[in-house]
Amino acid sequence: MTVADQVSSVPRTARRLQVRVVGRQRWSDADVQQRTGAGARARPWAIAVIPIALGGLLIAFGYAAGRAHAPNAEAQALYWAGQGLIWLPSIATLLSTRTDNATRIAVITAVAGAQALLTWAYSPDQFRFTDEFQHIRTLSDILRTHHLFTPNSFLPVSPAFPGLEIVTAALMQTTGLPLFTAGVIVDSVTHVLLPLFVFLGFRELTANARTSSVAALLYLTAPHLGYLEVLFIYSTPALLYYAIALRTTVRVARSRSPMWTLILPFVPMTLSHHLTTLAGLVMLIAMVVVLALAGRGRQARRLGLMTAGIAAGVIAWILILAPETFAYLAAPATAAVQSLLHPGAGAATTAVTTVGAAPRWETLTAVVAALLLLGASTLGAVITWWSHAGRVSSLVALLGLVYPAVLVGRTVIPGGPTLAARVLTYAMLFIAYPAAVALTTLWDQRRRPFRRRLAWAITGVLAVGGIVTGLPPWYERIPGVYHVAGFESGIDERAINVGHWAASWRPGARVVCGVSVCDTIGGYSRATISTAGSQIFYAGTERSLNSAIADQVLNYVETDVRWTRQVPLSGSYWTSDTANHTHPLPAAVLTRVNRDPYADLVYDDGLIRVYNTTLVWSN
Amino acid sequence: MEQLTRSLVNRRTRAELFRLIAAVLVGLGVVVALLARAPGVVVLPGGLLLILWLPGWIWTQAVVPAADAPLARVGYAVSTSVGLTMVLGVLLDALPAGLTRADWAGGEAVLLFAGFVAAGLRRPAADRASPSVRPAIRSVVANAAALTVVAALIAGAVLISISSQRRLNASQHFTALTIAPDNRHPLVTIDNHEGTGVAYRLTATIGHTVVFSVPVDVRSGQTVPVRLSVPSPRRGEGLLVVDLDRAGHRAPYRRVWLHARLGEWR
Numbered sequence: 001m002t003v004a005d006q007v008s009s010v011p012r013t014a015r016r017l018q019v020r021v022v023g024r025q026r027w028s029d030a031d032v033q034q035r036t037g038a039g040a041r042a043r044p045w046a047i048a049v050i051p052i053a054l055g056g057l058l059i060a061f062g063y064a065a066g067r068a069h070a071p072n073a074e075a076q077a078l079y080w081a082g083q084g085l086i087w088l089p090s091i092a093t094l095l096s097t098r099t100d101n102a103t104r105i106a107v108i109t110a111v112a113g114a115q116a117l118l119t120w121a122y123s124p125d126q127f128r129f130t131d132e133f134q135h136i137r138t139l140s141d142i143l144r145t146h147h148l149f150t151p152n153s154f155l156p157v158s159p160a161f162p163g164l165e166i167v168t169a170a171l172m173q174t175t176g177l178p179l180f181t182a183g184v185i186v187d188s189v190t191h192v193l194l195p196l197f198v199f200l201g202f203r204e205l206t207a208n209a210r211t212s213s214v215a216a217l218l219y220l221t222a223p224h225l226g227y228l229e230v231l232f233i234y235s236t237p238a239l240l241y242y243a244i245a246l247r248t249t250v251r252v253a254r255s256r257s258p259m260w261t262l263i264l265p266f267v268p269m270t271l272s273h274h275l276t277t278l279a280g281l282v283m284l285i286a287m288v289v290v291l292a293l294a295g296r297g298r299q300a301r302r303l304g305l306m307t308a309g310i311a312a313g314v315i316a317w318i319l320i321l322a323p324e325t326f327a328y329l330a331a332p333a334t335a336a337v338q339s340l341l342h343p344g345a346g347a348a349t350t351a352v353t354t355v356g357a358a359p360r361w362e363t364l365t366a367v368v369a370a371l372l373l374l375g376a377s378t379l380g381a382v383i384t385w386w387s388h389a390g391r392v393s394s395l396v397a398l399l400g401l402v403y404p405a406v407l408v409g410r411t412v413i414p415g416g417p418t419l420a421a422r423v424l425t426y427a428m429l430f431i432a433y434p435a436a437v438a439l440t441t442l443w444d445q446r447r448r449p450f451r452r453r454l455a456w457a458i459t460g461v462l463a464v465g466g467i468v469t470g471l472p473p474w475y476e477r478i479p480g481v482y483h484v485a486g487f488e489s490g491i492d493e494r495a496i497n498v499g500h501w502a503a504s505w506r507p508g509a510r511v512v513c514g515v516s517v518c519d520t521i522g523g524y525s526r527a528t529i530s531t532a533g534s535q536i537f538y539a540g541t542e543r544s545l546n547s548a549i550a551d552q553v554l555n556y557v558e559t560d561v562r563w564t565r566q567v568p569l570s571g572s573y574w575t576s577d578t579a580n581h582t583h584p585l586p587a588a589v590l591t592r593v594n595r596d597p598y599a600d601l602v603y604d605d606g607l608i609r610v611y612n613t614t615l616v617w618s619n
Numbered sequence: 620m621e622q623l624t625r626s627l628v629n630r631r632t633r634a635e636l637f638r639l640i641a642a643v644l645v646g647l648g649v650v651v652a653l654l655a656r657a658p659g660v661v662v663l664p665g666g667l668l669l670i671l672w673l674p675g676w677i678w679t680q681a682v683v684p685a686a687d688a689p690l691a692r693v694g695y696a697v698s699t700s701v702g703l704t705m706v707l708g709v710l711l712d713a714l715p716a717g718l719t720r721a722d723w724a725g726g727e728a729v730l731l732f733a734g735f736v737a738a739g740l741r742r743p744a745a746d747r748a749s750p751s752v753r754p755a756i757r758s759v760v761a762n763a764a765a766l767t768v769v770a771a772l773i774a775g776a777v778l779i780s781i782s783s784q785r786r787l788n789a790s791q792h793f794t795a796l797t798i799a800p801d802n803r804h805p806l807v808t809i810d811n812h813e814g815t816g817v818a819y820r821l822t823a824t825i826g827h828t829v830v831f832s833v834p835v836d837v838r839s840g841q842t843v844p845v846r847l848s849v850p851s852p853r854r855g856e857g858l859l860v861v862d863l864d865r866a867g868h869r870a871p872y873r874r875v876w877l878h879a880r881l882g883e884w885r
Contacts, residue, residue, distance in 0.1 A: 044758050046765035053772035060776035064783035105690055117773065121780040125788070146717030148709065166708030166718070167670065167701050173720045175666030176659050189671060189697060196694045240698055261682070268702035271709065480787060493791045493812055501797055501810075597878075604873045605795035605810075612800075615878055 045103040048093050049110040055085030056114045060121045066478035075478045086114050087463040092456055094213045095443045104213035108195040111220055116188035119230040122472070122479055126180050126496065128488040132232040133523025134158055139165040139179065140524070143172070149321065153508075154522040154529065160322030163272030164234045183232040190240040191230045195220055197240065201247035202433055204254065205393055214459075215436035221463045222428035223421035223470035238273035239425070241265040245280045246429060249287050252303065253296075253392060259306050266310050270317050274325045277314050279426035281307065286399055286430075294391035332419065339413045355475045355483075355569060362468040369465020370407060372458050373435060377403050380434025383441055400434035402427050421469060435462075475569070484560070485568030490516030494608050498558070499524040501603060502610075505556070512536060513558035515568065517608065518575055521558075530554060534574035537589050545592055550617035557599070559590045561607045639680060639738055646673040646731040653724040669727050675700030677734035703730055789814040794837070796863045796873035805877060805884050807845045807861055811837040819872070820864045823847050825857055852879030859884055 062078030090107045093099050123129075127136060134155035141150035142165050149159045164186065171182040195216040202212035219225065229236055245265040251257035262284070269277045284307040291300035318325045357363070377400040384397035406427055410420035424431075443455040468474065476489040483489040499520025502511075507526035511518075512533025522529050533552045539545035549557070563573055563585040571580040593599065593611060603610035649665035657665075676696040683695050707726045711718050794817065795810040811817060816838045823831035830849045837843050849859060857879045862871035877884050 044761035044765055046762040046769065049769050050765055050772070053769040053776075057772045057776045057779075060779045064779045067783040067787040117776060121776060124777075124780040124784050142718060146719055148712045148718075162708070163705040167704050169718055170670050170704050170708065170723050171666065173718070174653055174669055174723050175663045177663070177666075185667075185671075186701070190701065193694050193698055196690065197698075200688065200691050200694070237701060241702065244695075244698060264682070264702070268705045271705045493788045494793060494795075497793075497795055497810060497812065501795070504799070600798075600800075600877050601875050602799070602877075603795065603797045604875050605793045606873065607793070615880055618880075 043100070043103065045100070045106040048089070048099075048103050048107050051085045051089040052107070052110045052114050055082040055087075056117045056121075058082030058085060059118055063121055063479055066480035069480060072478065075480075079478060083464070083467060086111060088456070088460055090217065091459040091463070094210070094217055095440060095452070095455055095459065097210060097443075099210070099213075101209050104209055105196065105199065108199055108213055108216045108220070109192050111217060112192045112195045113188070115220065115226045116191045116230050119227055120184050120188070122227075123488055127183065127232050127523075128491040129228075129231050129233075130487060130519050131155075133519045135164060135232055135234060136179065136523040137526075138162060139168055139183075141526075142166070142169050157274065157322050157325050157328050158234065160318070160325065161234050161271065161273055163268055164232070164237050166271070167237065168232075187230055187232055187236045190237040194225075194240050194243050197243035197247050198429065198432075201243060201250055202436075204247055204250040204256070205396060205433075206389070211433075211436045211440050214440055215432040218432035218435055218439075218459070218462065219428050221466035222424045223466050224425045225428075225470075226467060227471045229425060235273040235276050235425070238269050238276035241269040241272070242276050242280050242283075242426070243429070245269065245283060249284060253287055253291060253299065255299075259302060262303075262306055263310060266314070270314050274318065274322070274329065275422075276426070278329075281311050281314065282426075283429075284310065287396075290392060290395040290399075293395055332415075335415075336409065336413045336419060340409075358468070358474045362474055365461065365464050366469045369461050369469075370410075372461055373431065373465070374403055374407065376435040376438040376458065376462075377401065377431045378434070380436065380438035380441075384434060384437050396430070397434040397437065399430040400432075403431045417469070482562075483569045484562050484566040485515040485570055485573055490514075490569075491519060494605055495520050497605065498603060498608050498610065502527060502556075509555040510553055511556040511558065512552065512554055512574065513556075514560050514563065514573055515570075515575060517558050517560070527556070529575060531576045533557075534577045536593075537574070537585075538579070539592070542592060542596060545596060546598060546616045549613045553617060555612065555614050556602075557593055557611045557613050559593055559609050559611070561590065561609075564590065635680075639677065639735060642673055642677055643731050643735045646677075647728060649673075650724045650728045650731075653720060670704055671697055671700050673700065674703045674727060674730040674734060677731060677738055678703065681734060681737035788812075794819075794863070794873060796861070796875050798861055798875040798877055800877055800884055803851060803884075804846045804848060805859065805861075807847055807875070808842055809835060809837050809845065809863060810842045811839055813839060815839050817865060821845055821861065822864060823849055823859060823861045825849065825852070825859055830859075849884065852884065 058078050059082035062075045062082060065075040065078060066072075090111050093107050094104055127133065134152070135158060137154045138150075138152050138158045141152065141159070142148060142162065148162050148166070152158050164183075167186050168179070168182045171177060171185060172179060175182070177185070198219050199209075199212045199216040202215045203209055206212055229239055242265075245262070248257060248261050248265055252259055252262055266277065266280060269280055284303065288300050288304045288307060291297075291303060381397045381400055385394045388394075389397075406420050406423055409423070410416040413419060439455045439459055442451050442458075444451045472488065476483065476486055479488065481489060482492050495516050498517055502521045502525035505511075505525050505527050509525075509527045510530050510533075511521060511527050512530045513521055518529050521527055530552050533548075533554055536545055536548040536552065536554070536557065539548050564587045565584055567581050567584055568577075571577075571582070573581060573585065590609075594601070594609070596611070596613070596616070598616040599611040599613050600615065601609060602612045646669060649662075649669045652661050652665050653669075675698065678699050679692055679695045682699075683692055704727075707723075707730060708718055711722045711726055714722060716722055789812075792813050794813055795808075797808045797810070799806040799808075807821065809819060809821070816836065819835045819837060821831075821833050821835050822829060831847050833845065835843055835845060847861070852859075858876055859879070860874065860876045863873040865872040
């Protein structure tokens, strides 16, 4: 059969594309179908992107309303209407059997693009999240010294994983772009490509574009994928290579790529982020087990050897450049294991804030979404197993059953919700696949509109569940209101200004400061943030105040009049604060610092004051 | 070189060869522009191409099989460029000059050339490229129109976000006063974020004696440094108080101070 014959044999809907095949090669049916989306409704793919962009615009209006201090309900309505426009049409488009491949790819990348746009729109003039300042510090060190691995007291493991900072520095130095713009470009580009490679990876596995695209969309509903993993933090570019590693692993398992190609995604991944690299190694180990169970022992042994080699390289990198990484990762892991071994020792806690609990509907949606995802992933694993989709595919679908373990950890471990959200960034890759199988099976194109609506609604709830359990938290989902010790909401112009001013301090100057100002000072200057300095604010007398300052060898002390007006969001005004503040700070605390005869007042903006306290202990 | 030439000519179609050579030439042009410190209008798109596209695209020609999906190849081109830049950064770190603009330019040029050689030598003949399709004009026009709408919506979101954030920043209305120690000439800066120009008076006193006083007009967004000229502290002790006064405010609008240390304002 000639190429023309093959093309003419595809359904009439696909021929509307007026496909013209050039060359004299012979193609399999799968080739032609894959390229043309035969059997699918061929429509201009860009039309499917319009509601997503409109959703982005509505949310930008919501953010603007928040900044203009419009009624919260108005901003919230715009926000959720926008999210609805981004997700609901996209879900229907991807679940439909009539959608062609180009539209599927356009939709999943556009949803990721919308997430990147909204992350930028949330803070469109500069980085404001705590972790971003830690990486600004590493990047600033690279730009200043022109070399890597300068120690960073703000996040000691950061310089050993400089992938994000290297690319941003390269972009800044070659284009002349400012730090914020270059960083946003790197983050956005890598995030937009992420679902593309998830889609391609699952399509390698399943040869089914519909299931793969739904799996890619479900992956984007993981709690941190919509915001945190688009920020200027080291895991953002690493995740792209995690997804590429998925595709490469599947191709290697299918003997479509040589074994050595597995090394390629692990190089930039190792240069970028420790945890993502470890997750990538876990993925390889899981695939070794899958191949062994699928009766492909020789391939499993070869992949096992390659995995061991890659692991050796990763461990060597960490041992040589960042040995503190082990301790950094071990602390939460040990706490998690301890709490699992001794369940009564601590209960799972949600983030404690002084602004009250999350709205009831959000809590309820999060629970329902978790249960729906559990049901869908379990059902999908069963369907894949019974449908004889292939041993490897079926076993990979079984990996989705890791989700119950995540839910147990979320419930049992102290700080479980935070940890579970973090783990889902990686585990969701495998949970999404069986869940997508279940949802695409549920969606019945020909009959039973109820099943279609159900599949659409379930996916919608999963998307909302991801938003309400992710960041920003509900109390600062709309920007514009200042919160003492908030994440982005605590970083206002005053905090940014004092951070830039502190850039002139001598390296290593020790400072105690409020949570938000510590972020900007830590990011913009080369100062060392005291993690025990909060004790000075509990000093009852001038003598004990000076004694505490001397003990901590503090060069600077920052105070903020707003501490006497607001309680801090997390209960703590300062880093490693030992108290849980339920009332604003007494004014006497600030007065005591202000009247210290040895402290120079060197910065005053009406609310924020910075004192040079070197004289207290240097004389 | 002979093997490379033979390989390139034999294994590549003319179009592939043209694209490869064009990519290398464009890349080298950007490198030259960077080294020559060309204006931003050249360097901005050139730098973006050099860091995010060209090296990855050329290396993708060498590594990624031709039968792979076209979109996968686009994705690989960008991700490979980003990954190669990371590796290049680690290598440049070993050089004495480190990560500078010139070193990036040189390093990327080497990457481009090495990729060109690898693409010529390694990749087998393109015996199974993806089927090439040409969509209908109607579809192209519809996509272009839809993308125009999308671009307009995104532009609207961008403009609204930037303008609302600017308004929020401007609504804070504050001025920061700072002082940096120096024996006879402490440096004071006035940083105006009031959203409007303000006429201030800066006054320095030691004890109850005014030792320095000047009017200072500060425009909105402006930072004005003022070098004070004050006497050294007597007997090694004293307190230098600097007030920023604003019309309409009875108390000092902002105040900073320095103690004398070892006979100096430091």
